[in-house]
Amino acid sequence: MIQLELLISLPFILPLFFFLISGFLGKKSSSSSSATKLPMSYPLIGSYIALSKNRNRWPEWIAEILRHSPSGTFVLHRPFGVRQVLTANPSNVQHILKTQFYRYPKGHFFRSTLSDLLGDGIFTADGDSWKSQRQISSHAFNTKSLHNFVETVVDTELTKRLIPILSAAAADKSVINLQDILQRFAFDNICKIAFGFDPEYLSPSFPSPEFTTAFDSAIRLSSERFGSINPALWKLKRAFGIGSEKQLQLAVSQIRGFAQRIVREKKRELDEKSSLENGDLLSRILNSGHVDENLVTDLVISFILAGRDTTSAALTWFFWLISSHSHVEEEILREITENPVAPIYTEVKNMVYTHASLCESMRLYPPVPGDSKEAAEDDILPDGTVVKKGVRVTYLPYAMGRMEALWGSNWPDFRPERWLEKDEVTGKWSFVARDQYTYPVFQAGPRICLGKDMAFLQMKQVVAGVLRRFRVVPAMEEGCEPVYVSYLTSKMKGGFPVRIEERNTKL
Numbered sequence: 264m265i266q267l268e269l270l271i272s273l274p275f276i277l278p279l280f281f282f283l284i285s286g287f288l289g290k291k292s293s294s295s296s297s298a299t300k301l302p303m304s305y306p307l308i309g310s311y312i313a314l315s316k317n318r319n320r321w322p323e324w325i326a327e328i329l330r331h332s333p334s335g336t337f338v339l340h341r342p343f344g345v346r347q348v349l350t351a352n353p354s355n356v357q358h359i360l361k362t363q364f365y366r367y368p369k370g371h372f373f374r375s376t377l378s379d380l381l382g383d384g385i386f387t388a389d390g391d392s393w394k395s396q397r398q399i400s401s402h403a404f405n406t407k408s409l410h411n412f413v414e415t416v417v418d419t420e421l422t423k424r425l426i427p428i429l430s431a432a433a434a435d436k437s438v439i440n441l442q443d444i445l446q447r448f449a450f451d452n453i454c455k456i457a458f459g460f461d462p463e464y465l466s467p468s469f470p471s472p473e474f475t476t477a478f479d480s481a482i483r484l485s486s487e488r489f490g491s492i493n494p495a496l497w498k499l500k501r502a503f504g505i506g507s508e509k510q511l512q513l514a515v516s517q518i519r520g521f522a523q524r525i526v527r528e529k530k531r532e533l534d535e536k537s538s539l540e541n542g543d544l545l546s547r548i549l550n551s552g553h554v555d556e557n558l559v560t561d562l563v564i565s566f567i568l569a570g571r572d573t574t575s576a577a578l579t580w581f582f583w584l585i586s587s588h589s590h591v592e593e594e595i596l597r598e599i600t601e602n603p604v605a606p607i608y609t610e611v612k613n614m615v616y617t618h619a620s621l622c623e624s625m626r627l628y629p630p631v632p633g634d635s636k637e638a639a640e641d642d643i644l645p646d647g648t649v650v651k652k653g654v655r656v657t658y659l660p661y662a663m664g665r666m667e668a669l670w671g672s673n674w675p676d677f678r679p680e681r682w683l684e685k686d687e688v689t690g691k692w693s694f695v696a697r698d699q700y701t702y703p704v705f706q707a708g709p710r711i712c713l714g715k716d717m718a719f720l721q722m723k724q725v726v727a728g729v730l731r732r733f734r735v736v737p738a739m740e741e742g743c744e745p746v747y748v749s750y751l752t753s754k755m756k757g758g759f760p761v762r763i764e765e766r767n768t769k770l
């Protein structure tokens with residue numbers, strides 16, 4: 264098998280080898296300068312050497328380059344003459360996400376890389392298909408009854424599952440992986456909210472159901488396609504059904520089988536009851552008359568992706584930051600005391616300091632580190648960067664949260680106060696939002712995240728529910744800093760080991 268993969272790769276590896284050598288012999292082309300931190304670029308292989316050297320830390324690497332770029336933009340030379348524009352410039356972000364929205368669809372590259380997993384679902388769709396999915400989904404998301412439903416689901420998962428597990432960990436002083444626990448929590452929630460189905464993934468036995476294992480590997484393998492030296496390589500592997508592509512096919516067929524069962528079961532249930540008893544998103548979508556089974560299956564998979572790893576990643580980094588910023592923790596505890604029945608929605612809404620802390624945490628560690636569009640025609644970005652038709656333009660929330668030009672010289676500091684104003688008389692905080700194009704953590708413009716309000720509601724419920732009772736204490740080795748890694752969404756590398764301590768005074 265490995266030999267076959269090698270054989271397929273030879274047409275790519277041989278010229279690469281040749282040009283690597285010629286590059287080292289000094290025949291490098293343009294755009295290399297140590298002063299500006301731009302990576303060296305060579306004929307044919309472009310900046311492949313720098314790319315592969317920084318593969319495991321690409322968000323940090325790109326952020327370093329963009330911090331040194333006067334316009335906050337640079338053009339990455341990928342192998343075989345492929346160019347990619349990378350930007351942390353808010354004017355460019357506004358241009359591609361809003362002003363010139365129809366010139367910058369998701370495009371062919373993104374769709375072909377992810378369509379095995381996501382089909383024609385909302386994340387890969389463009390044009391009329393995206394419009395109709397967006398319309399159906401927005402209708403289902405934007406209702407008061409969904410808010411109430413989310414609140415109840417999250418509260419139940421919190422009180423019946425998360426709190427007892429943390430309580431047991433506190434009692435036996437064990438080290439637990441908080442990232443894994445929060446992912447399980449988010450998975451149960453999204454399945455209940457989106458499909459009215461409870462997978463019971465967060466339980467004291469920490470089960471590993473086939474579906475979630477398949478989902479994890481499908482995300483990893485699909486996102487590895489983005490790093491492929493040439494898409495033809497993974498496409499050939501897929502055609503031969505070998506290596507990582509074979510694993511991906513297996514994982515995808517398990518995922519589609521699972522999603523299809525959910526859709527069929529829900530349709531059967533609705534035929535029998537023909538009512539919106541549970542209020543989950545899928546019932547709402549099916550009730551709206553949208554019954555193309557394949558498309559609804561794609562939507563189901565997209566919702567799981569959207570809802571599972573985003574809130575859990577955000578909360579993992581949030582608890583890590585809180586653990587070393589006691590004044591922030593104290594301020595949040597004060598807010599929880601002032602809102603004694605939080606996590607109830609109306610109370611959670613008042614938690615502006617907590618809201619600011621979550622925004623600040625996602626500025627430094629966004630759950631989605633980067634997002635790409637593809638130019639449908641030749642264009643020039645507001646900062647003067649020339650974009651040819653077919654070129655990918657990627658904006659990077661991870662880099663943008665680390666730009667001195669946008670956040671000041673204290674950008675490395677975790678300071679929720681940068682999102683707040685204090686009323687001198689009452690002493691109360693009020694939240695001051697940044698514009699969406701400077702902080703596109705939830706994307707912006709017509710494709711802005713549909714689950715943003717739901718995500719904040721869930722996260723604040725968790726923060727209030729956990730911190731009112733427990734202290735989260737990192738259990739990493741002395742001097743060990745967590746590492747931010749990114750597949751389609753971000754993660755803390757190796758998980759987040761913590762000890763849980765009960766607070767002496769319950770709030």
Ligand code: HEM
Nearest residue numbers: 566569570573574577630631704705706710712713714718
């Ligand atoms: C902290 C939590 C979250 C963050 C940071 C976040 C971020 C994002 C981002 C960056 C996008 C654009 C992705 C792309 O186009 O490639 C997006 C889209 C989307 N998100 Fe979220 N998300 C979060 C939670 C959720 C939740 C809980 C849901 C609920 C299912 C959700 C549903 C969606 C949907 C449906 C879209 C597609 C919108 C479209 O293309 O029109 N998100 N989100």
